Amino acid sequence: MSGRAVTIAEVARHAGVAVSTVSYVLSGKRAISADTRRRVLDSVRTLGYHPNAGARALASRRANVIALVLPLRAGMHVPVLMQFATSVVTAARRYDHDVLLLTADEGTDGIRRAAASALVDGLVLMDVELHDGRVDLLRELAEPSVLIGFPADPSGLTCVDLDFTRAGALCVEHLAGLGHRKLALLGAPSVVYERGTGFARRTWEGFTEAVDRYGLSGIALPCEETFEEVAAAVGGLLESHPDLTALVVHNETAVNHVLGALRLHGRRVPEDVAVVAICPDDIAERSSPPLTSVLVPAEDVGREAVRLLMDKLEGRAVPGGTLLEPRLTVRDSTRSGPA
Amino acid sequence: MSGRAVTIAEVARHAGVAVSTVSYVLSGKRAISADTRRRVLDSVRTLGYHPNAGARALASRRANVIALVLPLRAGMHVPVLMQFATSVVTAARRYDHDVLLLTADEGTDGIRRAAASALVDGLVLMDVELHDGRVDLLRELAEPSVLIGFPADPSGLTCVDLDFTRAGALCVEHLAGLGHRKLALLGAPSVVYERGTGFARRTWEGFTEAVDRYGLSGIALPCEETFEEVAAAVGGLLESHPDLTALVVHNETAVNHVLGALRLHGRRVPEDVAVVAICPDDIAERSSPPLTSVLVPAEDVGREAVRLLMDKLEGRAVPGGTLLEPRLTVRDSTRSGPA
DNA sequence: GCCCGTTGTCGAAGCGCTTCGACGCTCACT
């Protein structure tokens, strides 16, 4: 495995064919007789041949690498981001592509550089804000891209995400169906709303619209992430709205603090207060009581993003926006209606 | 930015020099007159030239890309892993390198492929276990690599990590200095120890050795991560060891549950029980009370790993093992000694 | 039996860059 690497010329010599024949066997772009193909593949295996990525990229004008642009912003729940990231990597490998990790600290220059140098064939952008400088850059880039999340103006772009508006509404519908009339949403930290992060705002809108539509009474609040602040917020809420019987929590970090705070204030879940969370299943399942939840299907979103990107790379037309339908799983935290 | 990309030949023509001259200006590998250099750089700027990564890699046998091998295993604290990852990316960029993200699901094949195809010049491995199949592969690879974490046998490898043995001991020393005689360690989930994850075991050893050295009494336990289990573990501990006055927690996820459990059992921190955590500063600061802690300097470790890798790429000799000295920050959770 | 369309293979021309050797200068010394 050390020393100089095996080249396609050595494989060709070993198999007694031309270099181009080896190439065609490997790419399948021309018909090759079964016999020749077998001989070539045998040689590939015995010599341990791996095509040189640089040479391949140069000749084919395809690097077989996509960029994953992943800023790490305050208030984002890192484990969920990593779920997206790993699902993108796994999906990319299924299309024989690798993933280059780009972070925020280079700003848009990193994106421009990676694209202009043909380091990557396309890009997947995560953590998209409503007004996001990177998005304008993408529009002028020759390289195709897919966004995970929707900016305010998604025209000319390809975006995938969970339908957070529906997710917010779905929580309300579930609680309304159980007879709850007075609900509250505890959302992301306020900094996330101020920054204009689409998914947070859309859940909020979905929640408030559904509350209106069902003629319920609802209050939506940002939610910070220390136990102290959560406890204070929950305490204030219970005091100012004593008739509150249900809570929607859209904040992975705060979920457990919310449960702790309810415990602290002597409220039982679900008997006194029903709770629905928008969070990964493992968080919902490990809470006590296990929480009724809408999960963010990171796996599906990442896979879909890669699929769309590969379609664009092949020149196929793709829809501008893909919204995944949320699904709600009922667990113990909403087993019963209000007293 | 669309259409065909600018090539070095166009830059050369625009600047009125030879292609090789442009190359030398950009790489600095030969002396170039100030005047020529300026003309070339001007042309580079006005044309918006970015060297083609594939061509460069092919000709120079250097991809200027390193691999970050990041398995996501159960029981690992993802935010901390991401701190490592971003710090590696940031550091790599300072050496003009990009980072290719490799995950676990390809196993060692992914590593072998990336190395053999010259996709990457070197590798950084994270989340290293004591007996790790990937490690044997690294030894036979021509490409240099650096591990974040130490396997059982680090011979022939380059490893960096926080000195977790010292970290465990440091917590004990701090508590001993405050007069505590009866301590407990709540560690990682048991699956992490069973898997043979070095840092978890080393903290454990550092803790128990220090306890012995100081003639104290100590008990070390794995710690699961749901509130229920933590509460049960803490409850059991307080019951079986009523004279316990100090807790060391080496589990980012469980830290807050531990505090919640102590609250639940009517113990005040630090008056009844002192708590020291090994976790990132932001977790320690946001707890209530803020926790005395030893932080895992992910930033430093990642930067150091990249520095070592670059040294190896340049053919410089590097130390086999680098252990970073832990630092303990005193906060409210250990302000006083035992009653 | 002749023509033509397939099928399978080959050789060669790049892809855009780095790097090596060559070469013409300019200067500081004899």
Added chain:
DNA sequence: AGTGAGCGTCGAAGCGCTTCGACAACGGGC
């Protein structure tokens, strides 16, 4: 004035691969 050592620049040879056009060999249709 003559020599040799840099210095600055150039041209050309690859790096290892893909892909295009060419071309045998082979049948099937007439």
